[in-house]
Structure formats: structure tokens, C-alpha cells
Amino acid sequence: MSFDLVLFGGTGDLAWRKLMPALFQAHRHGNLPEGGRILGVARDDLSDDAYRAWLKPKLQEADSAKRPSDADYEDFARRLHFLRMDLSQPEAYGRLRAWLESGRADTIVCYLATSPHLFPQICEQLGAAGLNDKRVRVVLEKPLGHDLASAREINRVVRSVFTEQQALRIDHYLGKPSVQNLMALRFGNVLFEPLWRRESIASVQITLAESLGVGTRGDFYNRTGALRDMVQNHALQLVTMIAMEPPSSNDADSIRDEKLKVLRSLKPFTEDSVLRDVVRGQYRAGAVAGVAVPGYLEEAKVPSDSRTETFVALRTEVQNWRWAGVPFHIRTGKRLAQRESEIVIHFRPLPHPIFAGPAQANKLVIKLQPEDGLELHMLAARGSASALGQQVEALSPVFLDLDFDKVFPTQRVGAYERLLMDALAGRLNLFVRSDEQEQAWRWVEPVLEVWKRDPALPKPYQAGTWGPPASSALVARDGCAWPEES
Numbered sequence: 005m006s007f008d009l010v011l012f013g014g015t016g017d018l019a020w021r022k023l024m025p026a027l028f029q030a031h032r033h034g035n036l037p038e039g040g041r042i043l044g045v046a047r048d049d050l051s052d053d054a055y056r057a058w059l060k061p062k063l064q065e066a067d068s069a070k071r072p073s074d075a076d077y078e079d080f081a082r083r084l085h086f087l088r089m090d091l092s093q094p095e096a097y098g099r100l101r102a103w104l105e106s107g108r109a110d111t112i113v114c115y116l117a118t119s120p121h122l123f124p125q126i127c128e129q130l131g132a133a134g135l136n137d138k139r140v141r142v143v144l145e146k147p148l149g150h151d152l153a154s155a156r157e158i159n160r161v162v163r164s165v166f167t168e169q170q171a172l173r174i175d176h177y178l179g180k181p182s183v184q185n186l187m188a189l190r191f192g193n194v195l196f197e198p199l200w201r202r203e204s205i206a207s208v209q210i211t212l213a214e215s216l217g218v219g220t221r222g223d224f225y226n227r228t229g230a231l232r233d234m235v236q237n238h239a240l241q242l243v244t245m246i247a248m249e250p251p252s253s254n255d256a257d258s259i260r261d262e263k264l265k266v267l268r269s270l271k272p273f274t275e276d277s278v279l280r281d282v283v284r285g286q287y288r289a290g291a292v293a294g295v296a297v298p299g300y301l302e303e304a305k306v307p308s309d310s311r312t313e314t315f316v317a318l319r320t321e322v323q324n325w326r327w328a329g330v331p332f333h334i335r336t337g338k339r340l341a342q343r344e345s346e347i348v349i350h351f352r353p354l355p356h357p358i359f360a361g362p363a364q365a366n367k368l369v370i371k372l373q374p375e376d377g378l379e380l381h382m383l384a385a386r387g388s389a390s391a392l393g394q395q396v397e398a399l400s401p402v403f404l405d406l407d408f409d410k411v412f413p414t415q416r417v418g419a420y421e422r423l424l425m426d427a428l429a430g431r432l433n434l435f436v437r438s439d440e441q442e443q444a445w446r447w448v449e450p451v452l453e454v455w456k457r458d459p460a461l462p463k464p465y466q467a468g469t470w471g472p473p474a475s476s477a478l479v480a481r482d483g484c485a486w487p488e489e490s
């Protein structure tokens with residue numbers, strides 16, 4: 005199979021930070037067909053050689069295992085080309101078409117790594133230039149829109165040019181091996197399914213914590229905020245993976261139909277429940293891993309009176325027979341104590357404890373990053389004898405610990421590498437369908453609306469902590485605690 009991959013936003017942050025490194029790894033792993041071309045598209049005035057020279061030092065900034073040698077890079081760079089385009093000019097798409105025709109590839113993937121407000125224009129122009137035939141797929145980066153109305157408008161235009169099968173909405177969390185493993189855990193094993201329900205599960209906690217701040221993206225982030233940046237997409241996709249019913253097969257629509265049902269079952273927010281069940285925070289100066297860092301309001305390109313949230317904690321429920329009444333607690337934030345993403349499934353306490361020791365011991369910890377693994381926590385007898393007259397020894401907490409990087413030491417690929425390969429191959433399982441995405445916007449929209457009216461500011465938290473105290477109070481209402489507190 006031959007391919008052309010056109011990268012709109014070819015000199016942007018996403019291109020050099022994530023996409024090109026992923027393509028380089030795919031090339032190095034021998035997964036990219038020989039002769040497949042990669043075309044960077046941007047307004048800059050670069051020749052193919054200048055583009056190759058621009059990218060090289062950026063790829064060489066990677067950690068040593070992923071860093072290309074000069075020879076590796078030369079080999080990869082043969083695929084790279086550059087086309088200067090003003091995306092608003094129809095003639096530019098004519099030149100793109102001419103370039104693509106020179107290759108006659110079987111598959112053309114147009115990856116839109118630009119600001120989402122350009123998506124409709126790019127898609128329309130691709131259509132007008134006849135670049136929407138069966139060979140063409142378009143990949144849309146998040147955030148797709150700013151709210152439900154803008155997401156629908158983008159989807160309307162995309163659908164007027166491409167079929168749903170041709171439009172791939174990316175959520176890179178779905179490409180993480182740990183997230184795919186969640187599907188394997190639930191639907192490749194019989195062990196957990198009988199317990200995977202309200203009768204056995206007391207609560208579900210999702211933490212997506214970052215220690216980094218907003219870095220150079222102050223401008224983008226300030227318009228976006230944590231709810232749009234992390235909850236509407238990544239966190240909700242994880243909720244669907246945890247809560248969905250077993251799909252009838254592993255094909256894309258069977259899976260996405262089940263995920264959509266979960267999104268439709270999320271408890272809708274009301275004005276009262278937003279104020280009660282959603283905490284928003286904003287970081288102040290502090291220290292992360294011993295290094296002093298500025299507060300959000302001091303970050304570059306962030307206005308000093310910004311009300312944008314850098315932290316969200318919320319409580320929701322999935323309103324169906326399997327999950328009724330089980331709290332789902334979600335939190336995410338920048339400049340938290342450490343980079344740690346995990347899902348904790350807390351099982352219910354023993355109905356009738358006969359041993360001394362804790363009564364609520366079982367939990368399954370699904371670690372997404374930095375490690376990728378599973379911990380199954382339980383109680384065990386130490387087996388030691390106690391002296392006469394002393395109390396019987398209490399059971400001790402222990403856990404089974406599975407580290408997937410050790411179990412599968414080779415062949416694990418990063419999220420973008422996996423998703424780019426899927427996009428080239430036309431495998432849609434790990435891409436988000438437009439109805440899923442619109443439903444996710446529908447669910448978060450009342451929160452955005454209440455926040456717009458609410459005069460209260462986001463709650464401050466010191467960088468290097470786990471967010472504002474209100475986040476702990478939120479889960480304490482359900483008798484729960486976040487992992488670092490329990």
C-alpha cells in the first residue's frame with residue numbers, strides 16, 4: 005500500500021512535538037510502507053531540504069532511546085516534503101492536488117493539526133479541489149470546537165465533504181496502550197465482568213494529573229481551560245471505556261455505539277449540581293519536585309485577571325442499571341504534585357467481616373502513566389503466630405502488581421504512532437465518532453454556562469499540591485478519598 009500523509013500545521017507544535025516523532029518511530033519500526041511520503045504544509049517559505057533541516061534538531065531533542073542518529077534521520081527524511089500554502093487560497097489546494105497526483109498513492113491522509121477554526125475551510129477547499137474521493141481520509145485533532153454549537157458546525161461541514169468513515173477524530177488517550185488494555189481487561193477476560201457493576205463497585209475515580217504548567221501554550225490554554233482540554237475528551241473517553249456494555253464485536257461501530265450509550269447516560273448537570281459537584285481551581289506559585297514555579301496568572305500570554313480553570317474535579321453518575329448510584333469522580337489539573345494518571349475501581353466493603361483489619365480492601369488500580377500497569381489490592385494473612393493472650397493478627401493489605409512495560413518489553417508503541425498507523429490503515433476503532441463527541445459537548449455545556457455566570461473565581465491551589473481542598477471535600481461526601489489521602 006502506498007500513502008501520502010499531508011500534515012496541515014506542518015511547522016506547528018503538535019507536528020514537531022508529537023506527530024513527526026511518532027512517524028519517525030513508525031518508520032524505524034518498519035511499519036511505514038516503502039515510498040510513503042509525508043508532506044508538511046504551512047505558510048512558511050521552506051524548501052524540502054530546509055524543512056528536513058528544520059525538523060532534525062527537534063527530533064534529536066528526544067530521549068536517547070528515541071533519538072535518531074544522523075543516518076537514521078537521513079533515511080527518514082527522504083520521505084519528507086514541504087508545500088507552502090495559504091489555507092484560505094483555493095489555488096493552493098490546486099498545487100496540493102498536483103503534488104498528490106505526482107505520487108498516485110493508494111491512500112491519502114490529511115492530518116489537520118491546525119487551529120480548529122480552520123477545519124471547515126480546509127475541508128471545504130479539499131472538497132472543491134476534488135480531494136475527497138475514497139482514497140482520502142481526514143484526521144481532526146482535538147479540540148474539535150469550543151462548545152456544542154461550534155463542534156456541530158465543524159461536523160456539519162466535514163460531513164458535507166467526507167463520509168463518517170473518512171473523518172477520523174483523534175483523542176490520543178485512546179491510542180495509549182494502557183487505555184487499549186482497559187478494553188482487553190474487560191472484554192478479553194471473564195474474571196472481572198461479574199463484579200463490574202453497582203452491586204460490587206462502590207466508586208470509580210479517574211485522575212489525570214500533570215506536573216507541567218501551561219508552558220508556551222498560555223494563549224491557547226487560556227481560551228480553553230481544563231474542562232475543555234482534558235475532561236470533555238480524554239476523561240470522558242475513559243469513562244466510556246470503564247462503563248460501556250460489552251460490544252457485540254470488535255468493529256468500530258459496535259464499540260462506538262456502546263460508548264455513545266454511556267455518554268447519553270451520564271447524569272445531566274443542573275445549575276445546582278454544577279455548583280455542588282464541580283470544583284474548578286487555578287494554580288498559584290509553588291514548587292514542583294523541589295523547583296519553584298510561577299502561578300498561572302504569571303505565565304506567558306495569560307492575562308493577570310484570567311478566570312480560566314487549570315484544575316477540575318467533578319462527580320457524576322452513569323444512569324443505567326449497571327451503574328446507578330455509583331459515583332464517578334474525575335479530576336485533572338496542571339502543576340499538580342506529580343504526573344500520574346490512573347483509574348481506581350473501589351469495590352464494596354465486605355458484607356460481614358470475620359477477620360480483624362480493614363473491611364474495605366479490594367481495589368483495582370489501572371495505571372495509565374507514567375507506568376502502565378495494574379494493581380489488584382486485597383487482604384492477606386501474614387501467617388505469623390501470635391503469642392498466647394494476644395489478639396489474633398489482623399489481615400494485611402497486599403497487592404498483585406502487573407507492569408506491562410516489563411511483561412511486554414518490546415513492540416509497545418506510543419499513542420500517536422498507533423493512531424497514525426490506524427489512520428493510514430483506515431482502522432476506526434480508536435477514533436471518536438461525531439455523535440460521541442457532540443454528546444460529550446452536550447454534557448459539559450451546562451458547566452461552561454454556569455461558570456460564565458458565576459461571579460466566584462476558580463479556587464486557588466499551590467503548584468505542586470493535589471489541587472484545592474474542595475476537591476477532597478467533594479469525594480469525602482461519598483465517603484471516598486483520593487489515592488494520596490487514603
Ligand code: BG6
Nearest residue numbers: 146176177214233234238345373
Ligand atoms: C492534550 C492537552 O490533549 O493532552 C494537553 O491539550 C495535555 O494540555 C495533554 O498536556 C496530556 O497528554 P498526556 O499524553 O501527556 O497525558
